Amino acid sequence: MKRGDDKMYSILLVDDEQYIRQSIIELVEWEKKGFFILGEAGNGEEALEVMEKNVPDILITDIRMPVMDGIELSRQIREKHPSVKIVFLSGHDDFDYAISGIKLNIIEYLLKPISINDLEQMLEKVHEALDEEKREANDLERIETDYLENFQGIKMSFLVSLITDNYKDVPEEEIKKLVETYRLNLKGDRQVILNVNIDKPSFRKSQLDNHNLEMMKFSLANVIRRIINKYLNGEVFNFTSNIVVMLSDTKETIDLYKDIIVKEISESTQKLFHFSVGIGVSEEYNSLSDAKLAFQSSITALNYGLLMKKNKEVYITDIEMTGSEKMVFDEANEMKLISLIKIGSKKELDAFIDELFQSCDGDSQTHFQIFLMELHVSVLKAYKSVIPIYDTDMLQRVQMISDIHHYQEIQEIREWFKEFCLTVVDSIQFQRKKKTDSLAKKSYDYLLEHYKDPTLSLKSVSKQMAISPSYFSALFKKENGLSFTNALIKIRMEKAKEHLLTTDCKVLEAAVDSGYTDQHYFSYCFKKYFGESPNKVRETFKEKELLI
Template sequence: MYTLLFVEDEYNVRKAIINTIDWSSLGFTVIGEAENGLEAIDIVEKCNPDVIITDIKMPFMDGIEFAKLVREINPVTKIVFLTGFNEFDYAISAIKLNVIEYLSKPVSAEKMRDTLISIKQKLDEESNNLRNIEILKQNYIESLPIIRTGFLLSLITSYTSSAQIYNNIKKLSLNLNGPWYLIFTVRIDRGSTIDLKGIDSIEDIDVIFPSLVNIAKRVSDKYLLNETFEYGENIVTILSDTKENIENYAEILMHEIQQSINKNYGLPVIIGVSNMFRNLEEAKKEYDNSVTALSYCSLMGTNKAIYLRDIEPAKGIKFVFDEKKEMEFSSILKTGTKDNLFRFISDIFNDLAAKGATFSDFQICIIEMITTLIKTAQNSISDFTEKMDINMSLILDIYKSQTIDEVQYNFKKLCCKVMECIDLERQDMTAVLVNKGYEYMKSNYSDPELSLRTVSKYLHISSNYFSIIFKRVIGEPFKNVLIRIRMEKAYELLSATNMRILEVAKEVGYNDQHYFSYSFKKYFNISPSEMRSRRSNGIVLGKL
């Protein structure tokens, strides 16, 4: 039996139809009735009927609104609309709701029975389809690529038990039976200079990305068993084969992927490679390792595959560039001398050499130091991006270096350039700071409390530091400049106004008239009263 809900606001019509039809003989049972959509939606939520027969125009909630809510609850519920003769056009507008039938009022029992028979046939057909094993199999096959990708993503993003992993590998027919594995992550280096082929701009990479995944899959299939899929902006390949085969062919196939993408689209490719491993429970860790290796590619150049093993410090060698050294290096770049810098770098290299470090170890150390250098420059240089474009060739020279001495020489050269930029920036910032303080003095000279301390507080720097940089930029001590500002303003007021000397004194920041007069005479070799007297006698006062 299929369940049915009847919704009609006219009580007599509703009861007449319910009582007239022999529902059970047609394969239905009426599980509820309602006089409007508001009442009916509660029944739908509780009983989820297979069929709903509903009027369109009803109080509180009409049939159209009710049908929309039903579709949200159960998209496959069969809906039949009852309409008045002049409501038919209104009902047609609801066709997007996938209403199965429209019945015009008054509806005959025969028409209602025919409609119910037709609906039952559709319900029977759908029910049979759901039970049809072949259809279910087909649906599964069609969705298998999505299921496989979902499992592969879970493999590299979460930790899963071995039993569950290998059960899914068998069930999904994945090429991950080992016994050894290697993960490499491919990414387009969008920040590099590129000569595009076949696409108009770097933004079009998203459009052709499926083609890039297919290239990686096709090339990998030529050499080793694998699963290749996309994850965000990455193309991820899990190689699964013997240790010997992976060691013999992994590098070859990665190089071919880079060449193929570069040849077809002109896109620079970077690849990060994990360690080899035997248990897929380690897939997440090794994927993360491949991404870690990938992060070094941007520093070491494009169209390269970087193995994690090549950037890990050699066993037994304590990595010397720790947090303390990083802070010391940053401090030297900002405030040290070239002698300090050269001594620091030499000590680092000598320490590595004494421990028997390989050339790879020196490269790792330099990568860490360049990372610190860039962070320091970002925090110290306002137009950092523009200046780093100029210095990028110096960074490339470091990675092209063939010997340890050459690496050290080119690195010192880069550091000196950054130190020069930071020093120029500091000089510019010092001048800005002093000028800001000077303008504050000119605006607040009438404040008796104005002093080196108050101006320093306004600038959020120490009094000692401001005193030093003020004299360096202005060429005079703070106290002398403040006196000059006040005296020049006092001279102007005494020359151009009739303000009393006491008023002038207060106007330029002196509460004590006698001290003002003393300071004025010391500065101009004439007292305020003498100056005022000369003015009264018609003596023309010269400009300052």
């Protein structure tokens, strides 16, 4: 069996006794068992160094080791590489200790002294467990069975995502494929959303008041589904406290039956359940990518009816501008503009601004002015999300919104707006750089101040800096030129050396003063860093002093 085989799994072997490691490596026929040795290490610290370059499938580690034991190694691996499976090697005295590691992703343990037979049997069990995990992940028949069993839930999840997530940037063909996959009756070229809400006061007055409202909502959804199916295509599903109806058909069919459906839902509810409903009707839309906006407009219509105590059926087209009069700068465009200002490239921003201005070409003067103000406010939102307080220059630019109206040509206005956006981009980038520089310096100063704390870690310091460990790690290395671990080692080693050379302290005292609780581990790190042991460095220093 070759190393590249899918059934081959990599192993990192960790034990402080080299002869044990060597015996295990030489006596087991690894390839026949479906494994290969990725590497070996004498303690947890060395194992982590190996894993910086290559992450194994399985870690076999002794528990009792100098420098860093197996438990601490397992804890760190759980945080950095939680998918690695761990096998403990332990003596009888460590048995309970090994069992306590079950939450560290320990899958097997072997008692020392280890027999090759026990080790090979363990390897067979681990190999089978890993194979089973892989089979389950790739078992198409089982996946299909699970998929079909959960199909309604998956279908519902997609329908909800259509009305709550932004699909503006998703190609129409991709949305159509999803509609096919979930076997949805949403293949029409025109859509409308109805938002149906049970009127609570009338429900309480009905003889059904002692029934569960959710059960009634489920039953009502079935009634609405039967009504829809009589006339056209569509989907009906419950979402929060409402019933959402997505009608999808040709424009002619929608125009012919939309009003009839709305009326029939209202009347049938009253006749069958003896309570009334409110219905918010969205504008018509051509693409399913607009479902979120249509859903929001149906909510607006529904809320308008509740607020004004008007008709139980309210059409958004009766209370708001739609179609060609509706502003092109919608929520999706605003989010994209803000995102490009905060993290996009200037080239992308420039192209998107051109796109926005082209889309509003032909609007009336009043609508165009509203459009400009919305753009202006969105840019300020992006600025405020990064820089809470306006500086003097930005305050002046906020006041310059009136300057836009001095320009007569749309080209001039567009260039003015681009220049305004680029100024904000520069301000945000400067502030971000200033913040990262400050964080990097602050975190390095924190290490200088707290290096004696043996519990100091990337996680604890990132918590102090109020940022995530992964972002902190990348930021620290980029700005300080060293990884967090190497920077901490450097500080501790330099401080330890200074302590050893300027005082008569014992090595243990120098270790504790530098943040190490284990003298052997300290000496190991010291020699690795300086090339000589603590005592040797001290002796060399004294010899040089005598020569002077």
